[in-house]
Amino acid sequence: MRRSGTGAKLISVPYVVWAALFIIAPLFFVVYYSFTNAAGQFTLDNIHLLTKYIPTFLRSIWFGIVATLICLLIAFPTAYIISQKSDKIQRTMILLVMLPMWMSFLIRTYSWMAILQDTGLINSFLVKIGIDPVHMINTGGAVILGMVYNFLPYMIMPIYSVMAKLDFSMVEAAQDLGSNRINVIRRCIIPMSIPGVISGITMVFVPSVSTFYISQKLGGGSFDLIGDVIERQFQQSYNYNLGASLSLVLMILILLSMAVMNHFSDEGEMVI
Amino acid sequence: MENNVIIALKNISVTFGDNNVLKDLNLNIRDKEFITLLGPSGCGKTTTLRIIAGFVNPDEGEVIFDGKKINDIPPHKRQLNTIFQRYALFPHLNVYENIAFGLRIRKQSEKQIKETVEEMLELVNLKGFNKRNITSLSGGQQQRVAIARALAVKPRVLLLDEPLGALDLKLRKDMQVELKNIQQRLGITFIYVTHDQEEALSMSDTVVVMDSGVIQQIGTPIDIYNEPRNAFVADFIGESNIIDGVMIDDCLVDFSGHRFVCLDKGFDKNEAVDVVVRPEDVDVTEPEKGMLRGTVTSVTFKGVHFEIIVDIGGFKWMIQTTDYHPEGANIGLYIEPDAIHIMKKSEYSGMFGDYSSFSEEFDELSEIDEEEEE
Incomplete structure (x- = not known):
């Protein structure tokens, strides 16, 4: 270790500078703004104001949980099916999973507006085949759909990468010991995929909770999420202090949920 | 059964x-x-x-x-x-x-x-x-x-x-x-x-x-x-010298220019056969007392015994002996009837049992290959 001491330090200089500029400094400003007023004096007013936003926080967390669960329900079987295919088909299917991510997030969300609108793609089709149009845009369901659609690849990828590496002889061993297909999945494949599931949950839940824009465009403003409130504080109200304190609380919430997740995955690793 | x-x-x-x-x-x-x-x-x-x-x-x-x-x-x-x-x-x-x-x-x-x-x-x-x-x-x-x-x-x-x-x-x-x-x-x-x-x-x-x-x-x-059935089995299980021979009669076989008494019967007269002699079953004697004579071409110390390669009329035998015989020495070989095992010719005849290309290193290399394949 000593041998590479100075060299390693030198090499790490750019990263330390980068981290200080773009990670530490912003964090410092978030905390600073949270506890000061517009005049720069220390105050707890921002924190007190937060109580007004408790319903928004709760809605964000609730939507985040629902979107994450739906992602998990879709991603797990998808990842399993992909991992069972031949290498060539696996590559193609993974490419298809990633494909939407090559397009701008904004464009994807706008396209969903076009699809879900009262006079949009789905409803014009329904009307054409003689079914009454369904109101979909500007509902909570539309917001969750937007989240699931946008973050699904982040759930599929980690689960798939764990499953693709599973030793198939484990499956044979499970069969050998008397497991039918259901038992193989329940007692062998699911427990061994837990590390992928945990990182998938983290990677979907965090952006879902903090997202804005999706809720504005697909929720029509009636399903404000905490990300939207924060954005408004900076873009419209110019109340940096309240925005910062909202961000701080959101950050703490996310860190807490990640800690809980890490606790699970640590436990997982101990067993795994 | x-x-x-x-x-x-x-x-x-x-x-x-x-x-x-x-x-x-x-x-x-x-x-x-x-x-x-x-x-x-x-x-x-x-x-x-x-x-x-x-x-x-x-x-x-x-x-x-x-x-x-x-x-x-x-x-x-x-x-x-x-x-x-x-x-x-x-x-x-x-x-x-x-x-x-x-x-x-x-x-x-x-x-x-x-x-x-x-x-x-x-x-x-x-x-x-x-x-x-x-x-x-x-x-x-x-x-x-x-x-x-x-x-x-x-x-x-x-x-x-x-x-x-x-x-x-x-x-x-x-x-x-x-x-x-x-x-x-x-x-x-x-x-x-x-x-x-x-x-x-x-x-x-x-x-x-x-x-x-x-x-x-x-x-x-x-x-x-x-009693290996063919040259493959004889070679895969242990070390074997496998020599071309001709069955003269029941219990009499000719190989390496000498007629040996053996215990095997039931072959046709003058049938071409594979003869197996295990390296540990050959006794080394003075050249003049041996049934076969040859020159030692290599000696390897194995702990329990020496493993020597002997050239007999161009065919290289492996012999395990507890006595040291230097490279180049002329020695005689004595083979008891029960040390000789006769096999019918098979698709494996001529593929195994000749130690002219034998080297430990080669053996080890091919073993590594085997493991990698699996």
């Missing part, structure tokens, strides 16, 4: 792509015996085992278990269990839960499970390891857990796919003895796959020597060693 056959393979053929892995294989396995499928990599021994386990479906032929055809019965419904090459223990479960896996599937009560697991841990000398994680165990311990896990569900037949391949030599020897003990104590059938001839000879009741998808010989270890 026929009555206590537990598994029978009848006219089994398997093809992977254009690779004919097994060709019309027939094998009867008796209840409670320790049978070993022995052969080089790619000979079809593992495929045979996987057919019995149910992981491979033969293209042709029947798999009979206890008198019933089981071709269409999936692995989880067969009354046999496998020890996998790399153990395939479940990393998400501890030692206790690994062993309990099959019992939980069979929905046994907690009490029953605990009893069986404790019994199994004792059987494999791992008492007190219940809560240990699989990854914290050494290779030998993992091996024992794999054995306990397979035996916990009380199979009638245990299939072992090169189970000791990953262990070091000392541990392997210990485990050989232990496996044999377990087999005798439980009185169940063991079907063992290996490419290690020593392992096969020291553990088995019956050895099945295979090459390129065909059974070359079935017999007791002593039969296989002393």
Whole structure:
């Protein structure tokens, strides 16, 4: 270790500078703004104001949980099916999973507006085949759909990468010991995929909770999420202090949920 | 004999792509015996085992278990269990839960499970390891857990796919003895796959020597060693000098320019044959007293004996002797009648048993290749 001491330090200089500029400094400003007023004096007013936003926080967390669960329900079987295919088909299917991510997030969300609108793609089709149009845009369901659609690849990828590496002889061993297909999945494949599931949950839940824009465009403003409130504080109200304190609380919430997740995955690793 | 056959393979053929892995294989396995499928990599021994386990479906032929055809019965419904090459223990479960896996599937009560697991841990000398994680165990311990896990569900037949391949030599020897003990104590059938001839000879009741998808010989270890059926078996099991000879009459064979008395009968007069002489069965004498004479071309000290290569009329013999003979020495060879074994000519004639290209290094290299292939 000593041998590479100075060299390693030198090499790490750019990263330390980068981290200080773009990670530490912003964090410092978030905390600073949270506890000061517009005049720069220390105050707890921002924190007190937060109580007004408790319903928004709760809605964000609730939507985040629902979107994450739906992602998990879709991603797990998808990842399993992909991992069972031949290498060539696996590559193609993974490419298809990633494909939407090559397009701008904004464009994807706008396209969903076009699809879900009262006079949009789905409803014009329904009307054409003689079914009454369904109101979909500007509902909570539309917001969750937007989240699931946008973050699904982040759930599929980690689960798939764990499953693709599973030793198939484990499956044979499970069969050998008397497991039918259901038992193989329940007692062998699911427990061994837990590390992928945990990182998938983290990677979907965090952006879902903090997202804005999706809720504005697909929720029509009636399903404000905490990300939207924060954005408004900076873009419209110019109340940096309240925005910062909202961000701080959101950050703490996310860190807490990640800690809980890490606790699970640590436990997982101990067993795994 | 026929009555206590537990598994029978009848006219089994398997093809992977254009690779004919097994060709019309027939094998009867008796209840409670320790049978070993022995052969080089790619000979079809593992495929045979996987057919019995149910992981491979033969293209042709029947798999009979206890008198019933089981071709269409999936692995989880067969009354046999496998020890996998790399153990395939479940990393998400501890030692206790690994062993309990099959019992939980069979929905046994907690009490029953605990009893069986404790019994199994004792059987494999791992008492007190219940809560240990699989990854914290050494290779030998993992091996024992794999054995306990397979035996916990009380199979009638245990299939072992090169189970000791990953262990070091000392541990392997210990485990050989232990496996044999377990087999005798439980009185169940063991079907063992290996490419290690020593392992096969020291553990088995019956050895099945295979090459390129065909059974070359079935017999007791002593039969296989002393009475190899063809040049492949003679060469694969131990060291052999395999010389072209001509059967003059019953118990009289001509090779290397000399007529030898032997014990083999039943060949045609003047039939061309392969003659096997084991390196340890040749006595070295003064040149003038020997039946054959030759020059020592290389000497290797092996501890128990010297391994010398002797050039006799252009054919190089390997001879093991406890006396030192320097390179270049002229020596005589004396061969007792019971040291000579006569084999019919086969497709393997001329491929083995000549030590002119012999070198230890070469042998080791080809062994490494073999392992990589698998």
